[in-house]
Amino acid sequence: MHSRQTTNPEELREIAIRIRKSVVASLAEAGSGHLGGSLGLADIFTALYFSVLTHDPSHPGSPGRDRVILSIGHVAPVLYATLAHSGYFPVEELATLRKLGSRLQGHPGRDHGLPGLELSAGSLGQGLSVAVGMALAAKMDHKPHRIFSIHGDGELQEGSIWEAAMSAAHHRLDNLTAIVDRNGLQIDGRTEDVMNLEPLPEKWSAFGWEVIECDGNNMEAILNAFAKAEAVKNKPSVIIARTIMGKGIRSIEGDYRWHGKVPAKEQVGDFTRELDETVDN
Amino acid sequence: MVNRGNRATKAGFGEGLLEAGLRNTQVVCLGADITTSVGCNLFAEAFPNRFISLGIAEQNCMGVAAGLALEGKIPVFSTYGVFAALRTTDQVRVSVCYNNVHVVIGGAHAGVSVGPDGATHQALEDIAMMRVLPNMTVLSPCDATQARLAAIAAIEQCKGPVYIRFGREAMPDFSTADMGFEIGKSQLLRPGNDLAIIATGHMVWEAMQAAGILASGGIDARVINMHTIKPVDKDSILNAARETGAIVTAEEHQVTGGLGSAVAEVVVQHHPVPMAFVGMPDRFGESGDPRQLMEKFGMTAEAIAEAGRKLLARRFAL
Numbered sequence: 001m002h003s004r005q006t007t008n009p010e011e012l013r014e015i016a017i018r019i020r021k022s023v024v025a026s027l028a029e030a031g032s033g034h035l036g037g038s039l040g041l042a043d044i045f046t047a048l049y050f051s052v053l054t055h056d057p058s059h060p061g062s063p064g065r066d067r068v069i070l071s072i073g074h075v076a077p078v079l080y081a082t083l084a085h086s087g088y089f090p091v092e093e094l095a096t097l098r099k100l101g102s103r104l105q106g107h108p109g110r111d112h113g114l115p116g117l118e119l120s121a122g123s124l125g126q127g128l129s130v131a132v133g134m135a136l137a138a139k140m141d142h143k144p145h146r147i148f149s150i151h152g153d154g155e156l157q158e159g160s161i162w163e164a165a166m167s168a169a170h171h172r173l174d175n176l177t178a179i180v181d182r183n184g185l186q187i188d189g190r191t192e193d194v195m196n197l198e199p200l201p202e203k204w205s206a207f208g209w210e211v212i213e214c215d216g217n218n219m220e221a222i223l224n225a226f227a228k229a230e231a232v233k234n235k236p237s238v239i240i241a242r243t244i245m246g247k248g249i250r251s252i253e254g255d256y257r258w259h260g261k262v263p264a265k266e267q268v269g270d271f272t273r274e275l276d277e278t279v280d281n
Numbered sequence: 282m283v284n285r286g287n288r289a290t291k292a293g294f295g296e297g298l299l300e301a302g303l304r305n306t307q308v309v310c311l312g313a314d315i316t317t318s319v320g321c322n323l324f325a326e327a328f329p330n331r332f333i334s335l336g337i338a339e340q341n342c343m344g345v346a347a348g349l350a351l352e353g354k355i356p357v358f359s360t361y362g363v364f365a366a367l368r369t370t371d372q373v374r375v376s377v378c379y380n381n382v383h384v385v386i387g388g389a390h391a392g393v394s395v396g397p398d399g400a401t402h403q404a405l406e407d408i409a410m411m412r413v414l415p416n417m418t419v420l421s422p423c424d425a426t427q428a429r430l431a432a433i434a435a436i437e438q439c440k441g442p443v444y445i446r447f448g449r450e451a452m453p454d455f456s457t458a459d460m461g462f463e464i465g466k467s468q469l470l471r472p473g474n475d476l477a478i479i480a481t482g483h484m485v486w487e488a489m490q491a492a493g494i495l496a497s498g499g500i501d502a503r504v505i506n507m508h509t510i511k512p513v514d515k516d517s518i519l520n521a522a523r524e525t526g527a528i529v530t531a532e533e534h535q536v537t538g539g540l541g542s543a544v545a546e547v548v549v550q551h552h553p554v555p556m557a558f559v560g561m562p563d564r565f566g567e568s569g570d571p572r573q574l575m576e577k578f579g580m581t582a583e584a585i586a587e588a589g590r591k592l593l594a595r596r597f598a599l
């Protein structure tokens with residue numbers, strides 16, 4: 001089982017750009033989907049699959065792998081692009097996103113047999129509970145693999161998240177790390193206008209979690225946050241990653257209207273150029 | 282069929298869970314604070330390391346069960362049917378059924394026979410809600426003896442999601458272990474060709490008594506125990522339709538969406554015959570003694586017999 005492919009932030013940044021380009025291309029081809037959040041999470045997905053995870057794309061179901069649960073199924077494009085670039089399936093297949101018969105469903109569906117996909121999900125607020133179940137199973141069987149679950153900040157408005165948060169701390173699941181994509185935006189606007197989430201770190205902390213905050217679009221900060229999470233013992237950890245929706249394409253960065261919007265095919269060239277210009281991170 | 286003494290179906294479920302747990306260490310049980318009340322105390326006492334307490338948080342319990350099942354465990358999550366099937370419906374739909382994982386869901390306190398607790402705790406919509414979900418199996422054993430067999434079948438034979446429904450009140454225990462329990466295969470409890478009574482859960486005993494009442498009036502009723510609502514036993518339903526020409530369904534559940542609907546879906550497509558539905562008449566229950574409630578809402582042997590007589594009158598008037 002290979003793991004920790006690279007810890008070089010420069011290399012990871014380049015991979016993240018390639019993943020973002022694939023996200024843009026696949027969404028333009030699909031004609032619908034969620035661009036903003038997918039781009040904002042590209043650095044975290046890159047860090048996970050190209051540095052942090054113990055996994056083997058040629059043996060997707062191997063028992064010792066670390067598990068990644070995508071609770072916010074709508075950002076499936078960044079998961080798919082990352083899986084493809086990791087070698088789970090051909091990059092060309094990304095062009096089938098959201099099309100009839102595709103293994104790349106609009107929201108992840110395991111019934112279509114996509115390698116590397118851990119969970120069918122998309123109804124918000126459910127993934128953390130599933131991750132808790134997986135973490136409990138690993139603890140019961142004394143297995144060392146880790147569970148990572150990925151959440152949106154708006155998703156934290158779902159009450160079931162906090163049921164799950166309570167249970168993870170109660171059972172001292174230090175093999176579980178939740179990642180919150182704190183981009184501050186949701187469909188109706190700013191999270192603080194739609195339904196205030198703050199003080200967010202204090203909430204998680206009060207629920208018994210170790211809270212790690214980081215810049216979710218800075219590769220060194222992300223790697224550092226994952227390292228801190230791995231060192232936490234006797235309680236679950238949450239990485240609150242501040243990200244920018246649409247990150248990497250300056251003309252759309254931070255614009256919540258791009259939550260559920262995709263580029264027109266003729267925009268792909270411009271977006272790709274913008275991505276090439278932002279290797280400064 | 283003889284009543285060997287009243288027992289709650291939840292007791293049979295608890296025994297089956299314990300037995301399956303003894304045979305397979307992968308079986309785990311989730312607790313939502315009402316462990317004894319939903320038949321899981323025997324398991325929890327026998328296997329404390331395989332009992333996971335999660336508190337009063339049913340939505341989380343269902344998701345956790347899905348996660349455990351994805352890892353190869355066989356999670357059994359039992360709570361009141363109103364919560365198991367209704368409060369957590371979205372978790373059951375997406376995390377459990379869409380992922381098609383083997384989660385055993387126990388739905389306790391089925392029907393108005395819950396009694397004094399009243400409408401909030403009387404599960405009367407759970408069959409409808411569970412049977413509409415793809416990949417789901419729905420079991421509704423007739424008594425404590427059968428509930429034990431159903432629990433074992435749910436744990437040892439099912440590969441995907443399964444909902445098993447049972448009651449709280451001590452009810453006649455009349456089936457025998459040697460009748461067996463095959464998922465999807467109903468049981469012919471009484472032959473008869475004038476009319477068929479297809480019943481499930483507590484109403485199976487009532488159906489047998491109804492057949493006795495009808496027999497005294499010269500009507501020979503067939504009684505079928507439809508312990509599996511999904512997949513429903515199409516063959517026995519169609520045989521009943523062809524051979525009797527009239528079907529009464531009986532369930533401790535709303536008359537819409539449950540056993541009656543499942544039977545009607547088969548009948549109207551393949552061999553239409555007159556039908557009557559005995560069950561909760563599209564309303565909420567209330568507090569009271571279990572027997573009083575079953576009488577008030579028309580879920581008794583006499584109500585089934587009356588429905589049968591009216592159905593035959595209607596049939597011959599056609």
